[in-house]
Amino acid sequence: MTATLPRVDTAPAAAVKRRRRSLGWVAVVPLLVFTAVAFGLPAWAVVDGAFTNKGTGAYSTANLTASLKGAYLTALIGSVKLSAVSAALATLLGLPLAQAVVTSRYRALREAVLTASGVLANFGGVPLAFAFVATLGNAGVLTRHLGLTDKGWDLYSFWGLVVVYLYFLIPLMVLTITPALEGLRVQWREAAQNNGATTAQYWLHVALPVLLPTLLGGFVLLFGSAFAAYATAAAIVGSSVPLITLQIADALSGNVLVGQENVALALSLDMVLVAGLVMAVYLPLQRRSARWLA
Amino acid sequence: MARLNLWRWGVFGLAGLYFVVPLAASVVFTVDVPGQGLTADAYTQIVSTGGFGSSLLLSLELALATIAVVLLLMVPAMVALRLGAPKLRPVVEVVCSLPLVVPPIAFVAGIVTVLKWGPEHLSRTPLFQTFVAIQNPDFPVVLVLAYVVMALPFVYRALDAGLRAIDVPTLVEAARSCGARWPQALVQAVLPNLRGALLNASFLTLALVLGEFTVAQLLGFQPFAVWIVNVSGSQAQLSVAVSVMSLLVTWLLLLVLAGFGGRSRTTSRG
Numbered sequence: 358m359t360a361t362l363p364r365v366d367t368a369p370a371a372a373v374k375r376r377r378r379s380l381g382w383v384a385v386v387p388l389l390v391f392t393a394v395a396f397g398l399p400a401w402a403v404v405d406g407a408f409t410n411k412g413t414g415a416y417s418t419a420n421l422t423a424s425l426k427g428a429y430l431t432a433l434i435g436s437v438k439l440s441a442v443s444a445a446l447a448t449l450l451g452l453p454l455a456q457a458v459v460t461s462r463y464r465a466l467r468e469a470v471l472t473a474s475g476v477l478a479n480f481g482g483v484p485l486a487f488a489f490v491a492t493l494g495n496a497g498v499l500t501r502h503l504g505l506t507d508k509g510w511d512l513y514s515f516w517g518l519v520v521v522y523l524y525f526l527i528p529l530m531v532l533t534i535t536p537a538l539e540g541l542r543v544q545w546r547e548a549a550q551n552n553g554a555t556t557a558q559y560w561l562h563v564a565l566p567v568l569l570p571t572l573l574g575g576f577v578l579l580f581g582s583a584f585a586a587y588a589t590a591a592a593i594v595g596s597s598v599p600l601i602t603l604q605i606a607d608a609l610s611g612n613v614l615v616g617q618e619n620v621a622l623a624l625s626l627d628m629v630l631v632a633g634l635v636m637a638v639y640l641p642l643q644r645r646s647a648r649w650l651a
Numbered sequence: 652m653a654r655l656n657l658w659r660w661g662v663f664g665l666a667g668l669y670f671v672v673p674l675a676a677s678v679v680f681t682v683d684v685p686g687q688g689l690t691a692d693a694y695t696q697i698v699s700t701g702g703f704g705s706s707l708l709l710s711l712e713l714a715l716a717t718i719a720v721v722l723l724l725m726v727p728a729m730v731a732l733r734l735g736a737p738k739l740r741p742v743v744e745v746v747c748s749l750p751l752v753v754p755p756i757a758f759v760a761g762i763v764t765v766l767k768w769g770p771e772h773l774s775r776t777p778l779f780q781t782f783v784a785i786q787n788p789d790f791p792v793v794l795v796l797a798y799v800v801m802a803l804p805f806v807y808r809a810l811d812a813g814l815r816a817i818d819v820p821t822l823v824e825a826a827r828s829c830g831a832r833w834p835q836a837l838v839q840a841v842l843p844n845l846r847g848a849l850l851n852a853s854f855l856t857l858a859l860v861l862g863e864f865t866v867a868q869l870l871g872f873q874p875f876a877v878w879i880v881n882v883s884g885s886q887a888q889l890s891v892a893v894s895v896m897s898l899l900v901t902w903l904l905l906l907v908l909a910g911f912g913g914r915s916r917t918t919s920r921g
């Protein structure tokens with residue numbers, strides 16, 4: 358009885374392992390096939406269309422060249438500028454808020470802020486845009502009661518959009534930076550104090566260098582998020598601020614010129630390249646910050 | 652210490668101001684109409700305005716279909732990765748992160764192009780009927796396909812967090828030792844332990860679909876978010892009222908979920 362046991366035991370174990378492996382394939386293949394069709398086909402269409410001349414059907418780089426000229430270039434620069442400014446501001450404003458949250462003694466407050474941040478960071482879009490139109494738009498409540506229009510305020514402008522974008526970028530920053538702030542050891546601050554450092558010196562020479570990769574990574578992430586935003590901008594400004602997402606939408610629907618579809622695809626490819634660049638910068642930074650704050 | 656507290660409350664105060672004022676002002680905007688005084692008309696009109704019911708229904712249907720498809724695709728795959736086939740794990744992770752690199756507007760540009768292939772190249776093949784069918788305005792399947800792709804990163808992260816907390820191989824082995832068949836082991840042993848993660852994934856997908864604007868607008872369909880923008884031209888008060896309602900309902904859902912599933916934080920990337 359005991360002699361036969363190992364044999365009885367090992368044979369099914371190997372079979373189970375094999376079966377599990379094939380089971381893994383059977384379960385994963387539908388997912389891969391689905392993404393190949395629903396994601397791969399559109400992605401291929403963007404690349405193919407961006408490099409195809411609409412008239413002749415031959416491959417060319419004419420669309421990409423066109424997408425980096427004139428109004429399209431202005432829009433691309435406008436998007437980069439808007440995203441960079443709002444991401445930088447959100448990084449600067451999000452850091453103190455996150456620090457206040459992390460050092461708070463009230464657990465409920467921390468949980469509430471972090472949960473609210475998760476919601477605000479991800480699900481703004483159209484409703485958020487209308488909330489701001491009602492608040493700071495031409496007929497908005499604050500605009501009317503405080504007479505902001507006379508003071509030069511305009512929601513439908515570059516800085517107006519920055520104010521709106523901060524509404525979802527600051528929470529995103531809080532979410533990104535909170536784990537890093539939680540990882541700052543109390544001992545580091547104590548060591549700095551024992552050596553006679555002031556609070557400012559502690560932040561400048563100890564905390565900020567440790568936080569720098571996370572801050573930079575957060576900035577890049579925020580940049581990508583602002584860069585890709587379309588719904589908010591479309592609902593607020595129409596096209597009074599040149600943005601690449603608005604240009605793509607116009608070119609796709611043939612609003613401005615007919616036959617610009619392939620330029621829209623070239624613009625989309627530009628955006629994907631920028632987003633890819635963002636990820637390429639973000640992931641190493643995230644890994645680097647994880648090393649210190651493990 | 653007192654100085655520190657002052658500083659902290661200052662920060663909280665300013666942040667609170669910035670995040671609460673637009674919401675409060677929106678409510679004021681909807682009930683305090685210039686020339687009419689206080690009125691709740693904007694809210695009572697919502698239901699009777701044309702398109703409200705049908706667009707909301709469409710959004711809810713799309714959300715349910717998206718949740719069903721994304722869970723049917725992801726749950727078996729993620730569970731199977733825990734049981735075996737470790738080589739596939741990075742593949743699935745990359746596939747589920749790819750949608751983050753493609754902004755929705757670029758994604759929809761691709762979809763528009765693919766949909767044009769139908770009339771241009773495939774009009775004599777049976778595939779053409781499929782192209783027509785998935786663009787049926789009563790229930791645009793193409794939106795479900797797009798939303799499933801867009802939900803992949805969220806769902807991946809939610810399920811991954813849930814699966815990390817349980818020991819799937821042991822659970823399945825225990826169930827199998829007790830005589831359960833494979834489907835039984837998955838449905839009766841693994842899934843109940845994933846309840847929190849499944850709920851989390853479903854709610855995130857629901858919020859994503861209800862608020863989605865870019866893809867639906869550019870493909871020419873009118874679910875809820877597109878409808879809000881379309882009515883805003885003629886009825887400003889109404890569109891803000893609906894916005895306030897939808898923001899509050901979404902947040903309430905997610906807060907309830909967060910309270911239910913413990914601390915659940917979401918970031919859109921990484």
